[in-house]
Amino acid sequence: MHPSSMQTGLDNRPVQRIDCQHRRHDADAEWVIGALPDTYIVKGTGTTIRSPRQYDHIVSNRKESIMQQIHHLIDGAMVPGTSGNSKPVFNPATGEQTGEVALATVAEVDSAVQVSQRAYEEWRQVSIARRTKLMYNFRNLVDANSDEIARRLTSEHGKVLSDSAGEVARGLENIEFACGMADVLKGSLSENASTGVDVQTVRRPLGVVAGITPFNFPAMIPLWTIPNAIAAGNAFVLKPSERDPSTPMYIAELFHEAGFPDGLLNVVNGDKVAVDALLEHELVRAISFVGSTPIAKYIYTTAAANGKRVQALGGAKNHMVVLPDADIDLAADAAVSAGYGSAGERCMAISVIVAVGDSADPLIDAIRARTDRLVIGDGTDPSSEMGPLITAEHRDRVAGYIEAGKAAGATVVVDGRQPTFDGNGFFLGVSLIDNVTTDMSVYKDEIFGPLLSVVRVETFAEAIDIIEKNQWGNGTAVFTRDGGAARRFQEEVEAGMVGINVPVPVPVGYHSFGGWNDSFFGDTTMYGPEGMRFYTRPKVTTTRWPDPATSTVDLGFPTNS
Numbered sequence: 138m139h140p141s142s143m144q145t146g147l148d149n150r151p152v153q154r155i156d157c158q159h160r161r162h163d164a165d166a167e168w169v170i171g172a173l174p175d176t177y178i179v180k181g182t183g184t185t186i187r188s189p190r191q192y193d194h195i196v197s198n199r200k201e202s203i204m205q206q207i208h209h210l211i212d213g214a215m216v217p218g219t220s221g222n223s224k225p226v227f228n229p230a231t232g233e234q235t236g237e238v239a240l241a242t243v244a245e246v247d248s249a250v251q252v253s254q255r256a257y258e259e260w261r262q263v264s265i266a267r268r269t270k271l272m273y274n275f276r277n278l279v280d281a282n283s284d285e286i287a288r289r290l291t292s293e294h295g296k297v298l299s300d301s302a303g304e305v306a307r308g309l310e311n312i313e314f315a316c317g318m319a320d321v322l323k324g325s326l327s328e329n330a331s332t333g334v335d336v337q338t339v340r341r342p343l344g345v346v347a348g349i350t351p352f353n354f355p356a357m358i359p360l361w362t363i364p365n366a367i368a369a370g371n372a373f374v375l376k377p378s379e380r381d382p383s384t385p386m387y388i389a390e391l392f393h394e395a396g397f398p399d400g401l402l403n404v405v406n407g408d409k410v411a412v413d414a415l416l417e418h419e420l421v422r423a424i425s426f427v428g429s430t431p432i433a434k435y436i437y438t439t440a441a442a443n444g445k446r447v448q449a450l451g452g453a454k455n456h457m458v459v460l461p462d463a464d465i466d467l468a469a470d471a472a473v474s475a476g477y478g479s480a481g482e483r484c485m486a487i488s489v490i491v492a493v494g495d496s497a498d499p500l501i502d503a504i505r506a507r508t509d510r511l512v513i514g515d516g517t518d519p520s521s522e523m524g525p526l527i528t529a530e531h532r533d534r535v536a537g538y539i540e541a542g543k544a545a546g547a548t549v550v551v552d553g554r555q556p557t558f559d560g561n562g563f564f565l566g567v568s569l570i571d572n573v574t575t576d577m578s579v580y581k582d583e584i585f586g587p588l589l590s591v592v593r594v595e596t597f598a599e600a601i602d603i604i605e606k607n608q609w610g611n612g613t614a615v616f617t618r619d620g621g622a623a624r625r626f627q628e629e630v631e632a633g634m635v636g637i638n639v640p641v642p643v644p645v646g647y648h649s650f651g652g653w654n655d656s657f658f659g660d661t662t663m664y665g666p667e668g669m670r671f672y673t674r675p676k677v678t679t680t681r682w683p684d685p686a687t688s689t690v691d692l693g694f695p696t697n698s
Contacts, residue, residue, distance in 0.1 A: 213399030232561030310646030342370030535586030
């Protein structure tokens with residue numbers, strides 16, 4: 138038996154392919170001979186696999202610690218970084234470094250964009266029927282591998298497995314919307330708009346587009362952008378967060394496994410160097426971004442100055458108004474779920490409760506009682522309800538706001554610094570701070586952690602006024618049994634997404650996501666119908682086939698008749 142080729146898995150260990158027609162298993166042998174042609178053999182493990190991607194799955198489940206080397210995916214192949222610069226990747230539940238991600242150079246970003254441009258030139262001509270079939274293949278692969286995606290996500294982000302599974306499910310909604318591209322892209326026709334004149338509008342792709350995505354949703358947010366962009370006929374370059382890059386890379390591998398052409402989706406890992414290279418590249422036509430408000434502003438102004446279409450989603454300080462007539466148990470359940478879920482690391486988390494009138498005391502008591510029962514631990518433990526924060530630095534920053542609130546005169550009802558946790562994970566308990574005022578840093582800043590602030594007001598009008606004066610406008614919610622109050626809230630509140638007795642009003646995949654004010658920069662929001670419009674531009678064709686015998690010269694302004 139002679140090996141016909143040599144490849145490497147994502148952790149850079151050798152994977153040897155051999156062609157043979159029989160099986161041999163020897164625990165002491167260097168490899169196991171596969172029974173089928175083109176079987177990949179892992180040297181030193183005695184394990185038969187079918188692809189380097191499967192090898193990564195096997196490696197991740199081995200007991201011994203293996204440092205994963207995370208490269209770039211360009212033109213359908215893993216490309217090791219050449220910059221010499223990298224960043225560590227951690228398991229937040231243990232504090233252990235599990236990998237190292239390469240940071241791209243300007244030249245590597247340019248290579249990915251050039252490859253994308255070549256792929257776009259061919260892909261734009263592919264029929265909608267073919268695109269739809271491939272998108273269904275992708276959808277099915279993501280669904281079939283959803284448990285593995287969730288496992289990888291939890292291992293680098295820290296959120297509990299049930300939360301990771303929910304994230305994958307929401308991402309699937311966006312792929313499913315993209316599967317219906319035939320209806321969205323069919324355009325419109327006005328026949329005989331003027332005598333003998335037809336007017337047709339169609340939507341055409343932009344070219345190469347890019348996504349810069351955050352750490353808190355490494356599966357869902359790439360899936361907010363990639364399916365719609367590809368379905369519309371574009372090519373895509375993804376720059377995921379360097380904190381948890383394995384999940385988006387795995388999704389990109391599934392994308393290629395679905396049968397899409399090489400180079401249509403490229404992944405470059407990196408920092409500001411890679412970001413700026415995308416913002417300034419002349420072939421990149423549009424930028425999608427999700428992150429903090431200061432960076433969103435930078436992305437928007439820089440990309441727009443370079444002539445690009447931009448949708449940049451920024452930070453948030455989401456308020457949940459609880460009226461005196463609300464179901465207190467329902468509101469308390471919602472506050473705990475929306476405030477502490479995913480350790481508060483989501484842009485639609487509730488971070489401020491505005492308690493109106495006499496709702497405050499019973500609501501705080503109900504929330505405090507529920508925090509006593511929360512199970513905080515490793516996200517892979519089925520009993521855990523909340524996992525760690527993404528880094529030790531971020532954990533310490535969030536903890537600092539507890540003391541800042543106390544020093545400013547607020548009341549610390551539940552102190553997240555008090556619980557102790559075994560090991561070196563980036564854990565922090567949940568916090569509840571009462572008597573917060575709008576001039577305190579614990580109210581003004583986006584904390585992005587498991588900390589709920591309670592602001593007390595006397596009237597519904599005061600509650601709406603507080604939200605209106607806040608710099609952000611991502612999401613908000615009201616809890617009430619009063620339909621009139623709910624309708625007034627819906628009409629008057631300054632936010633892009635509103636929940637009525639729904640604490641986290643993230644739209645389903647066939648609507649669109651986006652906030653107001655400093656939570657969004659651009660004019661077309663993400664995913665759903667607005668997302669498809671963002672990745673296309675209209676072309677209007679006016680047609681007339683006149684009788685040559687009636688043709689005359691007319692220098693007047695065209696009119697319809």
